[in-house]
Amino acid sequence: MMPIYLDHSATTPVDPRVIEAMLPYFAEKFGNASSLHRWGQAALAALDQSRRTLAEILNARANEIVFTGCGSESDNLALRGVAFALRARGAPAHIITTPIEHHAILNTATQLEKEFGVEVTRVPVNRSGVVNPDEIARAITPRTILISVMYANNEVGTIEPLREIGKIARAQKIIFHTDAVQAGGYLPLDVDELGVDLMSLGAHKFHGPKGVGALYVRAGTPLVSTQTGGSQERARRAGTENIPYIVGMATALKIAQSEREETNARLRALREKLIEGILERVAQSQLTGDPKNRLPGHASFVIPGAVGDEMVLGLDLAGIAASTGSACTAGSAEPSHVLAAMGYAPDIARGALRLTLGRGNTDADVERAVNAAADVVGKLRRK
Amino acid sequence: MMPIYLDHSATTPVDPRVIEAMLPYFAEKFGNASSLHRWGQAALAALDQSRRTLAEILNARANEIVFTGCGSESDNLALRGVAFALRARGAPAHIITTPIEHHAILNTATQLEKEFGVEVTRVPVNRSGVVNPDEIARAITPRTILISVMYANNEVGTIEPLREIGKIARAQKIIFHTDAVQAGGYLPLDVDELGVDLMSLGAHKFHGPKGVGALYVRAGTPLVSTQTGGSQERARRAGTENIPYIVGMATALKIAQSEREETNARLRALREKLIEGILERVAQSQLTGDPKNRLPGHASFVIPGAVGDEMVLGLDLAGIAASTGSACTAGSAEPSHVLAAMGYAPDIARGALRLTLGRGNTDADVERAVNAAADVVGKLRRK
Numbered sequence: 001m002m003p004i005y006l007d008h009s010a011t012t013p014v015d016p017r018v019i020e021a022m023l024p025y026f027a028e029k030f031g032n033a034s035s036l037h038r039w040g041q042a043a044l045a046a047l048d049q050s051r052r053t054l055a056e057i058l059n060a061r062a063n064e065i066v067f068t069g070c071g072s073e074s075d076n077l078a079l080r081g082v083a084f085a086l087r088a089r090g091a092p093a094h095i096i097t098t099p100i101e102h103h104a105i106l107n108t109a110t111q112l113e114k115e116f117g118v119e120v121t122r123v124p125v126n127r128s129g130v131v132n133p134d135e136i137a138r139a140i141t142p143r144t145i146l147i148s149v150m151y152a153n154n155e156v157g158t159i160e161p162l163r164e165i166g167k168i169a170r171a172q173k174i175i176f177h178t179d180a181v182q183a184g185g186y187l188p189l190d191v192d193e194l195g196v197d198l199m200s201l202g203a204h205k206f207h208g209p210k211g212v213g214a215l216y217v218r219a220g221t222p223l224v225s226t227q228t229g230g231s232q233e234r235a236r237r238a239g240t241e242n243i244p245y246i247v248g249m250a251t252a253l254k255i256a257q258s259e260r261e262e263t264n265a266r267l268r269a270l271r272e273k274l275i276e277g278i279l280e281r282v283a284q285s286q287l288t289g290d291p292k293n294r295l296p297g298h299a300s301f302v303i304p305g306a307v308g309d310e311m312v313l314g315l316d317l318a319g320i321a322a323s324t325g326s327a328c329t330a331g332s333a334e335p336s337h338v339l340a341a342m343g344y345a346p347d348i349a350r351g352a353l354r355l356t357l358g359r360g361n362t363d364a365d366v367e368r369a370v371n372a373a374a375d376v377v378g379k380l381r382r383k
Numbered sequence: 384m385m386p387i388y389l390d391h392s393a394t395t396p397v398d399p400r401v402i403e404a405m406l407p408y409f410a411e412k413f414g415n416a417s418s419l420h421r422w423g424q425a426a427l428a429a430l431d432q433s434r435r436t437l438a439e440i441l442n443a444r445a446n447e448i449v450f451t452g453c454g455s456e457s458d459n460l461a462l463r464g465v466a467f468a469l470r471a472r473g474a475p476a477h478i479i480t481t482p483i484e485h486h487a488i489l490n491t492a493t494q495l496e497k498e499f500g501v502e503v504t505r506v507p508v509n510r511s512g513v514v515n516p517d518e519i520a521r522a523i524t525p526r527t528i529l530i531s532v533m534y535a536n537n538e539v540g541t542i543e544p545l546r547e548i549g550k551i552a553r554a555q556k557i558i559f560h561t562d563a564v565q566a567g568g569y570l571p572l573d574v575d576e577l578g579v580d581l582m583s584l585g586a587h588k589f590h591g592p593k594g595v596g597a598l599y600v601r602a603g604t605p606l607v608s609t610q611t612g613g614s615q616e617r618a619r620r621a622g623t624e625n626i627p628y629i630v631g632m633a634t635a636l637k638i639a640q641s642e643r644e645e646t647n648a649r650l651r652a653l654r655e656k657l658i659e660g661i662l663e664r665v666a667q668s669q670l671t672g673d674p675k676n677r678l679p680g681h682a683s684f685v686i687p688g689a690v691g692d693e694m695v696l697g698l699d700l701a702g703i704a705a706s707t708g709s710a711c712t713a714g715s716a717e718p719s720h721v722l723a724a725m726g727y728a729p730d731i732a733r734g735a736l737r738l739t740l741g742r743g744n745t746d747a748d749v750e751r752a753v754n755a756a757a758d759v760v761g762k763l764r765r766k
Binding site for chain 1: 386394396398399410411414418420453454455486488491585592595609613624626696704705706
């Protein structure tokens with residue numbers, strides 16, 4: 001039987017239409033976009049077109065899009081860039097974030113705190129993983145320079161109330177960043193409507209290639225470049241532009257966003273079937289994250305009496321690709337920081353299982369996954 | 384007539400063998416290398432194999448190779464990583480470099496100086512662009528933490544005396560970094576023989592893709608990560624690994640290094656013919672950089688009475704891709720910082736022309752380029 005991939009939050013296969021769009025830029029239109037000659041100008045035209053595509057989707061201006069090497073780099077540039085631009089104001093700068101962010105935010109905030117004298121407040125979330133905008137508002141001090149809250153969580157799929165936080169940030173004139181890496185392919189990205197000043201995207205979460213991302217930077221946002229060199233990306237991110245991947249990212253985002261409603265409806269139906277199946281067939285299993293306000297293809301559970309990594313390995317043997325919550329920390333013995341912040345005890349959090357659906361999945365995949373999970377958990381519990 | 388690409392120092396077309404090696408990793412073996420399941424493990428195996436390939440070529444250990452998003456990122460990580468690791472020693476840390484480095488070094492050193500209290504000494508070079516190791520030695524102070532000298536210069540092709548500088552650095556227990564981005568495809572990369580502790584590479588200079596690089600980090604070298612998040616690359620560089628490009632980089636470097644002697648002999652012969660042709664046909668033209676100790680395919684000139692950008696545009700019309708010296712600053716009105724450091728007056732430096740040969744070029748290309756250059760310069764001088 002063909003193995004089934006149910007780990008689309010970790011990464012996705014590149015869409016064939018994206019590969020086709022990228023291919024001419026490897027060996028034919030291979031120029032350096034900074035070169036004055038025809039090869040350079042062809043590369044520059046592709047770069048400009050891709051930038052306009054992203055800008056249009058985000059309802060932004062083309063010069064507010066900075067292409068980066070991945071979503072993590074975008075997160076790093078947002079936090080470091082703003083902190084280094086504003087930390088010299090005198091008193092220590094203050095950043096507000098949450099404890100359920102991706103490690104690209106968490107660890108960057110911690111490094112800024114430990115090495116560069118920045119203060120960080122991590123506003124707690126509720127049992128569903130939702131942050132309360134009022135608590136964000138209460139955490140603001142006169143030294144707050146940045147609020148960073150993710151759009152949707154990678155481990156439990158919960159969507160955060162960005163619009164409400166955006167209004168608070170706007171009213172207090174504080175820069176608002178969102179890590180939209182998980183949300184990029186599924187949720188609306190209008191930066192004005194969301195009220196964000198900075199937004200991170202990574203192409204490989206929406207059937208684009210790994211190794212390219214973008215950071216939306218609202219005009220006027222103070223930002224120190226954290227990768228200096230040539231004047232690419234208006235001196236905000238040095239390095240010869242990766243034209244094939246930038247073209248690929250624009251193509252992938254355009255496809256994902258134009259097919260969004262159709263895809264999401266299909267994925268939501270599959271997800272509900274998957275959640276019902278697991279809750280019914282795997283005794284004591286509990287859904288984690290918000291039951292309704294979650295990413296369309298995202299199902300996450302805690303399963304008492306089973307260990308996450310063991311379930312993942314058992315499911316792999318059964319031909320199902322799953323994860324415990326985050327590929328970035330797979331194999332780590334630490335229970336999830338996200339589940340901990342949501343109030344799950346370590347022994348419960350250890351039984352985390354994440355199944356994330358994508359475009360290619362079918363009803364039959366869901367059935368096989370539910371059967372396999374019931375079987376694997378049963379065996380692990382009998383051990 | 385087919386246009387001729389003579390700008391291989393700016394970037395190169397991806398080798399068809401490299402494209403072939405990369406293709407399976409886009410949509411088939413597309414896993415996240417951190418995932419525990421079979422897709423993840425297939426990606427991890429490709430990552431490990433690529434790392435071993437680079438390690439073997441560099442005479443290094445696999446865990447001393449950090450894959451990055453480009454050569455500029457590698458340069459940034461080297462300088463920032465060491466500076467942030469060692470700046471807290473008390474007195475301001477001190478870095479020694481040269482004024483002819485790539486902007487990824489120059490501008491990073493300047494940012495460290497202006498924003499982070501690091502002291503920087505830029506040791507001058509001679510008329511050929513060669514730095515004197517004795518002057519490096521004389522610049523060392525008790526607070527010197529890092530020496531960064533490029534392996535070969537991008538604008539004038541000059542190869543620097545790394546081995547001698549490496550011995551000085553070793554004797555004084557100072558970390559030694561080299562930007563080998565231009566040298567990677569053409570010169571030996573044995574890190575022990577060169578005596579370097581850190582070495583930057585970028586794949587697109589040797590027929591690999593744009594958007595992937597590597598930093599060699601000798602075991603024990605203090606380095607603070609400048610892109611934090613997941614624990615990829617042993618927590619030295621966060622971000623989901625770009626497996627297709629990493630495989631592509633390893634494939635490209637293996638091809639370039641295994642064919643190096645043959646390629647270099649051929650390119651050197653073409654280069655000599657090109658240099659002779661230009662010096663003979665273009666009155667008052669002068670070769671810049673070291674006449675012998677230079678990159679095999681690299682020819683660079685100053686041409687009095689002509690402006691670099693105008694020559695490049697004229698040559699482009701004639702179907703020849705050339706540059707003034709660095710794609711990263713093309714279109715800039717500033718005369719080259721490299722030629723300035725080599726003692727060329729601004730009005731002479733303004734006439735810079737760089738023609739860089741690659742694998743695909745032929746004798747006929749050189750003849751056409753010489754004729755076109757003579758013609759274009761003649762027209763510009765008559766204007």
